[in-house]
Amino acid sequence: MTHPFLDHLTATLAGIEADGLTKRERLITSPQSGRVTIAGREVINLCANNYLGLADHPALIEAAGQAMADHGFGLASVRFICGTQDLHRALEERLARFLGMEDAILFAACFDANGGLFEPLLGPEDAVVSDSLNHASIIDGIRLSKARRLRYENRDLDGLETALTEARAGGARHILIATDGVFSMDGTLAPLPGIRALADRFGALVMVDDCHATGFLGPKGEGTPVHLGTRADILTGTLGKALGGALGGYVAGPQPVIDLLRQRARPYLFSNALPPAITAAGLAALDLVEAGHDLRARLFDNAAHWRAGLTAAGFDLIPGEHPIIPVMLGDARLSQQMAARLFEKGVHVAGFFYPVVPHGTARIRTQMSAALTRDDLDTALQAFAEAGRETGVLA
Numbered sequence: 298m299t300h301p302f303l304d305h306l307t308a309t310l311a312g313i314e315a316d317g318l319t320k321r322e323r324l325i326t327s328p329q330s331g332r333v334t335i336a337g338r339e340v341i342n343l344c345a346n347n348y349l350g351l352a353d354h355p356a357l358i359e360a361a362g363q364a365m366a367d368h369g370f371g372l373a374s375v376r377f378i379c380g381t382q383d384l385h386r387a388l389e390e391r392l393a394r395f396l397g398m399e400d401a402i403l404f405a406a407c408f409d410a411n412g413g414l415f416e417p418l419l420g421p422e423d424a425v426v427s428d429s430l431n432h433a434s435i436i437d438g439i440r441l442s443k444a445r446r447l448r449y450e451n452r453d454l455d456g457l458e459t460a461l462t463e464a465r466a467g468g469a470r471h472i473l474i475a476t477d478g479v480f481s482m483d484g485t486l487a488p489l490p491g492i493r494a495l496a497d498r499f500g501a502l503v504m505v506d507d508c509h510a511t512g513f514l515g516p517k518g519e520g521t522p523v524h525l526g527t528r529a530d531i532l533t534g535t536l537g538k539a540l541g542g543a544l545g546g547y548v549a550g551p552q553p554v555i556d557l558l559r560q561r562a563r564p565y566l567f568s569n570a571l572p573p574a575i576t577a578a579g580l581a582a583l584d585l586v587e588a589g590h591d592l593r594a595r596l597f598d599n600a601a602h603w604r605a606g607l608t609a610a611g612f613d614l615i616p617g618e619h620p621i622i623p624v625m626l627g628d629a630r631l632s633q634q635m636a637a638r639l640f641e642k643g644v645h646v647a648g649f650f651y652p653v654v655p656h657g658t659a660r661i662r663t664q665m666s667a668a669l670t671r672d673d674l675d676t677a678l679q680a681f682a683e684a685g686r687e688t689g690v691l692a
């Protein structure tokens with residue numbers, strides 16, 4: 298087919314390619330784990346959100362298989378018509394209890410949870426105050442609401458206070474502060490105790506997207522607010538990262554919030570119910586998380602060892618303790634080159650560059666997992682040191 302519209306798209310793609318910004322997908326032929334098979338080769342995998350190593354865990358696979366045997370494959374319905382199974386309510390209640398909330402509601406993904414959250418809860422009389430580095434799904438969700446929108450610089454409490462003052466001066470009826478618990482490109486945590494204090498002073502509510510924390514931050518993996526000794530009013534999260542890595546998202550919060558989302562959230566009302574394999578495996582993931590001190594200990598041991606090794610080799614890291622550990626390189630092409638070199642050496646990582654991160658802050662984002670062994674990490678450290686010297690990143 299030819300059409301001027303398609304010529305226009307082809308030119309756009311050529312521009313992306315000319316800028317060295319084309320993203321290419323590698324074909325994995327094994328389960329997701331600490332090592333994966335790509336193009337017939339086993340490589341160490343440092344770029345999955347598989348924090349607790351549950352993505353190929355036998356208990357989840359068993360639970361999923363059992364659920365397919367006794368609850369079938371799919372629901373072929375949205376929840377409110379004829380798509381709610383006992384497993385859905387069991388998982389919602391379990392998530393709520395685990396997170397210390399009154400209730401929870403499942404979505405097909407956290408992208409949908411964030412996309413559907415703001416529009417039903419906030420009207421034009423209200424305001425939402427959002428961190429500048431919030432996940433794309435929060436930004437999109439806020440755009441879909443009619444509330445006044447204010448933004449503050451990443452993790453800047455003074456900026457937040459200014460925005461809250463402005464929202465109140467503008468006569469906002471209700472104010473909702475929205476933040477990621479952990480910023481996924483940097484591995485940094487939101488200053489939640491300070492955010493809570495400001496929210497209380499201004500009579501605002503706090504929404505935290507805890508996709509990169511639920512299951513492993515906090516004493517029992519409850520997430521960033523508990524880890525930092527505070528609380529959120531509304532939490533969103535995913536089953537697609539630490540909690541098994543498959544698919545599914547949720548909102549947890551006060552009963553009226555959840556009840557209204559069940560009536561009005563568009564991605565909930567107009568999209569299919571999660572399948573039994575996913576909901577049952579979600580429950581099995583929470584069993585492992587609640588008994589998961591050893592998995593969390595291994596994850597954070599790995600993160601400490603990996604950070605120390607990269608620092609000793611001379612790489613520039615963003616300081617912290619989170620298992621997201623970005624190696625800062627600056628230049629987009631350099632991040633691509635470094636990732637390619639590492640792949641040749643048997644280490645699978647991805648370069649991150651504009652538009653995923655700001656111009657000039659390209660990086661290789663490494664992520665630790667309980668599925669990685671000490672031997673995997675030491676082999677990967679060796680590869681990083683070599684690739685760093687070969688690309689001129691290290692002297």
Ligand SMILES: *Cc1c(COP(=O)(O)O)cnc(C)c1O
Nearest residue numbers: 406407408432481508535537546
């Ligand atoms: C991954 C992620 C999402 C999207 O989650 P899905 O369940 O994969 O749609 C939303 N917010 C944040 C902060 C994330 O990291």
